[in-house]
Amino acid sequence: MTGPVVRVVLADDQPLVRAGLRVLMADTPGIEVVGEAGTGAEALQLAREIRPDVVVMDIRMPGMDGIEATRLITADGGATRVLVLTTFDDDDYVYGALRAGASGFLVKDMALEDILAAIHVVAAGDGLIAPSVTRRLIEEFAARPEPTPSVRRTAGGITDRECEVLTLVGRGLSNAEIAAELVITVATVKAHVARLFTKLDSRDRVQLVIIAYELGLVEPPR
Known part of the structure; x- marks a missing residue:
């Protein structure tokens, strides 16, 4: 079908x-x-x-x-x-x-x-x-000053777990891969991603990836 x-x-x-x-x-x-x-x-x-x-x-x-x-x-x-x-x-x-x-x-x-x-x-x-x-997006983000830890913790009011999920989204992992990495269910990952969309005013995963780089949660390849 x-x-x-x-x-x-x-x-x-x-x-x-x-x-x-x-x-x-x-x-x-x-x-x-x-x-x-x-x-x-x-x-x-x-x-x-x-x-x-x-x-x-x-x-x-x-x-x-x-x-x-x-x-x-x-x-x-x-x-x-x-x-x-x-x-x-x-x-x-x-x-x-x-x-x-x-x-x-x-x-x-x-x-x-x-x-x-x-x-x-x-x-x-x-x-x-x-x-x-x-590649160019990553290079542009890599050239920006590193944000302070306090900025990262308060970004959008996200929780520690949501920060972990955002980091893995920024690394390009799928929901299933994130679930395996964090030892949680795929449904739980989807719920975290949905809350990240709301808290970070993001429409989709592309924008979440950009935000992860902007916040310094993902280390660009050198």
Whole structure:
């Protein structure tokens, strides 16, 4: 038996890019393209009208750009998630998209199977960033001054256990791996992660990873 179909809106100002993605996704089980947009404003309108599972969003579009469209879509409080897919992996775009609430950031030169897999990951409530972008994020956080222990303990009012969970999320562990590491159930891990979302005002695991680095809970690789 097949799983639920992920309903996708494609937002890109280049018709050929949208057409190419639509054709490729048409042959992919579990993904259905339900709309196309050539501007950020159109993407926002479709997101509000169709309520897709995922908007695959370009950044540089005429009028309202993809970052502003992402901010407005995620601010609606609905279940629609945004996966940024762009040619430009400039730091300002990366940070802007993630702060706007994007659940993922990919570049268009990635393998198609990775992009399709990312759509399913984002639709399931997780998040991810292209490996090349992740390396730069880590380097940027590594260059920041180390926060004091007192700052870490009071960050968002999280408990010691929640801090442990956040640290492991920052290291990239799945819920099952965190459960094994802390000798607790997966359900308990999910409950801790849900509370971290609320306390740290975070939409998904991508933002939790960023927060873990910002708080100095995870040591970036040197």
